[in-house]
Amino acid sequence: MPKLDRTQKILPLSIREVSIEFLGRCFLRTNTLEIKGGEPTFLLGPNGSGKTLFLKACHGLIEPTQGTISWLGYNAGDAYRYQSMVLQRPVLLRRSTRANIDYALRASGLSKEQRKDRIQKVLKATGLEKIAEKAARNLSGGEQQRLAIARAWATEPEVLFLDEPTASLDPGTSSWVERTLSAIVTNKHKIVMSTHDLGLVKRLGGEVIFLHRGRILERTLSKTFFECPTTPEGRAFIANELSW
Template structure:
């Protein structure tokens, strides 16, 4: 049975604005994100990408405007949607216990827990490391566990905030492979990055942000072939944006 009808999408963002300490960080953003493919939020540092993603998970509140998952305001405790940080914090427990913790938070019954944990460990290649302390994993392994921890709940939507920013090229490739695999299993992916190459490799559609404003929201093919704005053109050319 295909559950696509139950996806809490589209994500509707209307006139979304956030300011902190007198600085406008998101400036009246309007967008509708549909259920198909990987959506990449692209832009230079400080564009407001992470903030937008945090609002989408209910971690921050907008000052004005709204963000709704199919008419529904997000709360972080909803298990159909998970969030992956750039720098994960793990509990001082084993890899397995870190996964188990998330399932306990969401009151998953024990038999199902074991099944989900084994699945997540296999998908992310962490089976052999399951008994090891999460805190002593390498950077690449930590990020795989970070993804596993978000995947273990079998979410309908996964939000990832610069998940490969701290990794070496092979680490980046591994995580990208995982992200594609997750997307293929009907989990909607929305992820931020400042890497053009990564956006090219993964994106179905692109939201290009600059200084808190949504400059364009176009299919990735269009974005890279015929950018609609001069800012996007400059960003693609590697120029400094002002």
């Protein structure tokens, strides 16, 4: 297998007949699909529909029970340097905001000089300069989420996975997340994100993958999904009438 280098693109992401099972029970089963670069991809569906599993499997945190997930021919483990993920409950290290970003950059193999420049750039771009030296664990929930996104973005991934990044956030922070995501998309980074914030999906556009009970029921442009969903579950979800 050829060695990956920083200039090489890892998209498209190929997901082939993947299933994820625990204790004999299937929690996610997909057909074959490909996720390409460009516009963001949103995973929609009620709680327990398999969105987080889908993201974690693509990111390489969960090994599929069956099927394959590959990045331009590489498996998830080989491609981790080119993709980042913001977990639903991100864990921040017991150190400053700056040191948290530095840790992620060091893990991705950047030199001290490169890290210094990148940290300044990210702190400025995300508006975290004022709290750069504050202990990350003492930040508010919104600030912690901003730091988690900044930390993931700092490594300049080709693909950024986000698991419900606006959950439990106040409107101000949600708005900040949306602006940041727009900037990320503008900078040609691919976003794959699960969310319950349908307004955000409508505003950012892109495509929607709709999941229900561990199955992909629809995959279409977000505009199309909201205007004329093709499945009864999709219609019920948009009408806020679908539960797990």
